[in-house]
Amino acid sequence: MVLLEIFALLAILVLVFLLKLIFSWWISPIQRNHKLQTCGFQGPTPNFPFGNIQEMKKKNSVDSSSGSSKLTHDIHSTVFPYFSRWQNSYGKVFIYWLGAEPFLYIADPEFLKKMSTEVIAKRWGKPNVFRNDREPMFGKGLVMAEGSEWVHHRHVIAPLFSPLNLKAMVSIMVDSTKQMIDRWITQIDSGNPEMDVEREIVATAGEIIAKTSCGMKDENARKIGEKLHTLQMKLFKTTRYVGVPYIKCIEMKKTLETKKLGKEIDKLLLYVIETRKESKVKQQGREDLLDLLLQENQVDGKYGKILTTKQLVDECKTFFIGGHETTALAISWTLMLLAMHKDWQNQLRDEIREVVGDKDVDINVLAGLKKMKWVMNEALRLYPTAPNVQRQSREDIKLDNLTIPNGTNMWIDVVAMHHDSSLWGENVNEFRPERFMDDVNGGCNQKMGYLPFGFGGRMCVGRNLSFMEYKIVLTLLLSRFSFNISPNYIHSPCIMLSLRPAYGLPLIVQPL
Numbered sequence: 001m002v003l004l005e006i007f008a009l010l011a012i013l014v015l016v017f018l019l020k021l022i023f024s025w026w027i028s029p030i031q032r033n034h035k036l037q038t039c040g041f042q043g044p045t046p047n048f049p050f051g052n053i054q055e056m057k058k059k060n061s062v063d064s065s066s067g068s069s070k071l072t073h074d075i076h077s078t079v080f081p082y083f084s085r086w087q088n089s090y091g092k093v094f095i096y097w098l099g100a101e102p103f104l105y106i107a108d109p110e111f112l113k114k115m116s117t118e119v120i121a122k123r124w125g126k127p128n129v130f131r132n133d134r135e136p137m138f139g140k141g142l143v144m145a146e147g148s149e150w151v152h153h154r155h156v157i158a159p160l161f162s163p164l165n166l167k168a169m170v171s172i173m174v175d176s177t178k179q180m181i182d183r184w185i186t187q188i189d190s191g192n193p194e195m196d197v198e199r200e201i202v203a204t205a206g207e208i209i210a211k212t213s214c215g216m217k218d219e220n221a222r223k224i225g226e227k228l229h230t231l232q233m234k235l236f237k238t239t240r241y242v243g244v245p246y247i248k249c250i251e252m253k254k255t256l257e258t259k260k261l262g263k264e265i266d267k268l269l270l271y272v273i274e275t276r277k278e279s280k281v282k283q284q285g286r287e288d289l290l291d292l293l294l295q296e297n298q299v300d301g302k303y304g305k306i307l308t309t310k311q312l313v314d315e316c317k318t319f320f321i322g323g324h325e326t327t328a329l330a331i332s333w334t335l336m337l338l339a340m341h342k343d344w345q346n347q348l349r350d351e352i353r354e355v356v357g358d359k360d361v362d363i364n365v366l367a368g369l370k371k372m373k374w375v376m377n378e379a380l381r382l383y384p385t386a387p388n389v390q391r392q393s394r395e396d397i398k399l400d401n402l403t404i405p406n407g408t409n410m411w412i413d414v415v416a417m418h419h420d421s422s423l424w425g426e427n428v429n430e431f432r433p434e435r436f437m438d439d440v441n442g443g444c445n446q447k448m449g450y451l452p453f454g455f456g457g458r459m460c461v462g463r464n465l466s467f468m469e470y471k472i473v474l475t476l477l478l479s480r481f482s483f484n485i486s487p488n489y490i491h492s493p494c495i496m497l498s499l500r501p502a503y504g505l506p507l508i509v510q511p512l
């Protein structure tokens with residue numbers, strides 16, 4: 001009798017489990033899709049359990065024959081061939097599926113504007129499928145946090161970017177860049193003027209963020225940087241089966257490898273955190289990320305809530321990833337553009353001579369580099385290093401006579417909007433920094449058509465740091481060297497989380 005009862009209980013549990021599975025992988029996505037379809041959105045036909053991934057995968061893996069020596073900035077159909085194709089059939093807002101999850105693709109700034117006026121930052125979520133998939137990289141750090149937790153973390157972190165704190169980071173940025181310059185000079189003197197500028201600058205920016213945010217020493221910073229890079233390559237080298245039910249169990253080897261790497265990174269960061277806790281030494285003249293986070297790790301945290309040590313680790317990881325590659329790639333793409341457009345390379349050099357001259361680089365001096373800011377804006381327009389922004393609605397969103405249902409995943413295609421001639425005019429694919437001379441929006445006819453740092457309250461928290469780093473690194477490099485495209489450069493922008501050159505960025509670097 002007892003045995004029978006146990007069996008009955010087990011059977012009920014299995015049934016409940018199966019019903020839950022069917023609901024989350026089948027019924028709920030179909031319901032959301034149906035509601036989106038009743039709004040009038042269409043899209044390519046999905047197949048269970050892959051959705052549209054197989055069609056996306058066909059063209060997206062970085063294969064060594066896909067590079068091109070033709071240097072065009074018209075990159076949307078290269079980096080997102082499937083979106084470019086589907087746009088032709090279904091317009092600028094359509095539905096596509098990642099595994100068993102429908103996504104609303106958005107490349108229409110007008111539509112986005114209406115939505116962002118309806119939803120405040122605190123009520124936006126991030127797609128659950130990505131939070132799960134990217135857990136080893138970001139954990140529950142600011143990029144992935146939601147609701148009141150997001151508000152708390154954002155409040156804690158924002159002061160890191162105060163003018164006083166930024167000012168104190170200048171010398172770290174200058175020192176790390178000078179060390180890179182010394183390495184370059186040694187290499188040039190040895191007869192090799194070809195530099196993989198992307199690799200060099202990403203490494204230097206990694207060092208800068210490790211030192212400015214966590215006061216890490218070189219060895220730890222290098223180890224964490226290498227491990228995060230390996231993790232990123234494993235996770236993002238090709239379009240994966242994100243959203244496919246139980247894919248982590250099916251791709252068990254990869255899951256275990258990424259989990260292991262994630263844990264190793266956590267361990268290294270934990271060591272850095274514990275050492276700082278014990279030493280109780282503040283960074284000279286400023287508060288770094290760890291100081292701010294540690295204040296919240298105490299019983300009487302400034303905002304009344306305690307951040308756990310795991311949350312501290314996640315924030316450090318988030319900063320390391322979010323904070324170095326995007327800026328480094330913005331500098332790298334800029335050097336590629338300046339190597340192509342010598343007139344602008346010379347104009348920036350003249351501006352540096354006039355504004356900086358023999359003065360020490362500091363935050364006030366940097367503010368005078370106006371043309372450099374236009375160039376940065378234009379480089380991030382043509383090559384937005386964060387190529388998309390994601391959201392998930394946490395409530396129904398009412399727009400005119402449409403209702404975007406609660407739980408809708410959204411993929412905002414920044415590359416598409418930045419290369420849309422109906423927003424920018426016929427010269428959309430030309431490098432013309434002067435479009436930003438009198439207009440912070442570069443003359444785009446829609447306010448939300450230019451989104452290099454995202455939008456609304458969730459806009460990039462580190463953008464002022466990246467402006468400063470960009471200007472410092474470029475000022476020091478352009479004052480010392482001239483840049484030309486190497487014959488070995490293959491122009492093949494691709495997405496590996498960030499928008500990067502698939503085969504590095506070899507440039508010929510000559511001392512001035």
Ligand code: HEM
Pocket residue numbers: 142143144154209318319322323324326327330384385386388389390451452453454455456457458459460461462463465466
């Ligand atoms: C050129 C450089 C950079 C670019 C293009 C960039 C781009 C972005 C974008 C597009 C987002 C998402 C915004 C959204 O969801 O609406 C974002 C968020 C974020 N970025 Fe950046 N970023 C850059 C530099 C940095 C730096 C230097 C740091 C830190 C030191 C940083 C830390 C973050 C964090 C923590 C978030 C999450 C903010 C939140 O959700 O509240 N970023 N960034």
